[in-house]
Amino acid sequence: MSWTCLLAFAGHSALDPAGPQAARIGDLWWLMFWVCSAVFLLVMAALAAGLVREEEPARRRMNRVVTGAVIATALILFVFLFASTGTGRALASLSSADPVSVEVTGHQWWWEVQYLDPVLAQRVTTANEIHIPVGRPIRIRTVSHDVIHSFWVPNLHGKHDLIPGYDGELWLQADRPGVYRGQCAEFCGHQHAHMAFLVVAESPARFAGWLAAQRQSASPPATPLAQRGHDLFVQLQCALCHTVQGTDANGRIGPDLTHLASRRTLAAGTLPNTPGHLAGWIVDSQTLKPSNPMPATSLGSNDLEALLAFLDGLK
Numbered sequence: 396m397s398w399t400c401l402l403a404f405a406g407h408s409a410l411d412p413a414g415p416q417a418a419r420i421g422d423l424w425w426l427m428f429w430v431c432s433a434v435f436l437l438v439m440a441a442l443a444a445g446l447v448r449e450e451e452p453a454r455r456r457m458n459r460v461v462t463g464a465v466i467a468t469a470l471i472l473f474v475f476l477f478a479s480t481g482t483g484r485a486l487a488s489l490s491s492a493d494p495v496s497v498e499v500t501g502h503q504w505w506w507e508v509q510y511l512d513p514v515l516a517q518r519v520t521t522a523n524e525i526h527i528p529v530g531r532p533i534r535i536r537t538v539s540h541d542v543i544h545s546f547w548v549p550n551l552h553g554k555h556d557l558i559p560g561y562d563g564e565l566w567l568q569a570d571r572p573g574v575y576r577g578q579c580a581e582f583c584g585h586q587h588a589h590m591a592f593l594v595v596a597e598s599p600a601r602f603a604g605w606l607a608a609q610r611q612s613a614s615p616p617a618t619p620l621a622q623r624g625h626d627l628f629v630q631l632q633c634a635l636c637h638t639v640q641g642t643d644a645n646g647r648i649g650p651d652l653t654h655l656a657s658r659r660t661l662a663a664g665t666l667p668n669t670p671g672h673l674a675g676w677i678v679d680s681q682t683l684k685p686s687n688p689m690p691a692t693s694l695g696s697n698d699l700e701a702l703l704a705f706l707d708g709l710k
C-alpha cells in the first residue's frame with residue numbers, strides 16, 4: 396500500500412463527521428459559516444451602494460441604518476453564544492455504564508495507548524493506533540508526563556489538551572466504520588507535526604478479535620533467521636527501550652512492539668509500516684524524524700535482515 400493511498404483512506408476532516416460529537420461541532424461550524432457569509436455579503440453590498448451613490452444620505456436615515464446594524468450584530472453574537480454553549484453541553488453528555496476504557500499518553504513524539512481492564516493480565520498496550528468498536532462510547536483517559544500535547548481526531552471530536560500533572564478524560568464514539576487520522580494539535584517541540592495516530596473504527600466482532608489478538612504474547616520466531624533477529628533484538632540496545640511481550644525485552648521508553656507488524660504506520664504516522672521503511676527507521680531514524688529519542692543503529696545487512704524477519708513476525 397502506498398503512502399498516498401494510506402492517507403486517502405485515513406480521512407481527516409472536521410466537516411466529515413463520523414460520530415455524534417463531531418456532528419454537533421460540524422453543525423456549529425456550518426451555522427457560523429452561513430451566518431458570517433450572509434453578513435459579509437450584506438456588508439459588501441452596503442459598501443458598493445455607498446460607493447456608487449452620488450448625494451450624501453440624510454443624517455436621520457444614516458442613524459437608523461447604523462442602529463439597526465448594531466442591534467443585528469448583538470443578536471447574531473447571542474445566537475452564536477447559545478449555539479456554542481449548547482454544543483459544549485452536547486459534547487459532554489456522552490456517557491455509558493459499559494464503555495471501552497482507554498488510556499492515551501502523549502509522549503514527545505508518539506502516543507502510548509493502553510486498554511484498561513480490571514484484570515492486569517488482560518491489559519493491552521500499543522502505540523499510535525487506537526481500535527474502537529462502532530456504536531459504543533469510548534472513555535479516553537489522557538495523560539502526559541513531558542509537555543502539553545493535544546489529542547485531536549477531527550472526524551470524531553474536538554481538540555483535547557493533555558496537560559502534565561492533570562489527567563483528563565474525554566468520550567467519543569464512531570457511528571460508522573473507518574480509519575480516521577488524528578493529530579497532535581498543540582505545539583510540543585521539534586517533531587510536533589510528526590505526532591499523528593490512527594483511530595480504526597470497526598464492527599464490535601472485529602474489534603473483539605483485534606483485542607484478543609493483542610492480548611497474546613508475541614509469537615515465537617518462526618524461522619532461524621527470525622530467531623537470530625530475536626537474539627539481536629534482546630542483546631542490542633533495542634530491548635532497553637522497547638517491550639516485546641514473551642521475550643526478555645521489556646523497556647518502557649519507546650512504543651511496545653509486541654504486535655508491531657499489525658500496525659499501519661511507523662513513528663507516529665510518519666511512515667507506512669513496510670519492511671523498507673522499517674529498515675530505514677532502524678538504521679537512521681534521525682534523518683527521518685530529527686531529534687526523536689531513538690538513536691541510529693549501525694547494523695550489517697545480514698543482521699538488519701534478521702532483525703526485520705523477527706519484527707515482521709510480530710503480527
Ligand code: CUA
Pocket residue numbers: 501502504543544545579580581582583584587588590
Ligand atoms: Cu505532541 Cu504536538
